Amino acid sequence: SQQGEEDPQALSIQEGENATMNCSYKTSINNLQWYRQNSGRGLVHLILIRSNEREKHSGRLRVTLDTSKKSSSLLITASRAADTASYFCATDAGSGSRLTFGEGTQLTVNP
């Protein structure tokens, strides 16, 4: 079963705009990760944020984590057509537990 719920399910924006995707989860976590999946491809790891962190940046990506609300958001700034993909959050409860993925947000960036 999927732990994460992502919102929105689909998002369509123009190139240059920012894209924000949200993820909510149900149980305590050790870390939360975001992955990207281009059509017909495997998933690619983007960024990991630990439970004791509130914000993390990597290039044009900004991730926030609110453990009190059990939610995270992924912001992609100055989006490009090449950012078109599905984005998944995944939670890791630690101690050898499995990585549990959400259902994903389909992002379309129009040129």
Next chain:
Amino acid sequence: EAGVVQSPRYKIIEKKQPVAFWCNPISGHNTLYWYLQNLGQGPELLIRYENEEAVDDSQLPKDRFSAERLKGVDSTLKIQPAELGDSAVYLCASSPAGGETQYFGPGTRLLVL
């Protein structure tokens, strides 16, 4: 560095036939995962190996699915017999010992007719 390799990339079979998927993880990665991904959904773990030992196979439908990882490197996932509902993408991933990030292969897209 080569990534995770999976074959075949696509497979079409008739129901009740057997099918097998192969995965070669990144060199040196001792943890290997098999995931099932249905259309429009996130991946769901089927089985996780630490070297040649299956340490989490609770979600593997053992009546028809089996997996092996001989010598702790390559792995094979088998379905016998396949059902219509098995149509999905089967993803393999690997990670180094203690690693938190997983590296995914391109997946095998299975269509059962």
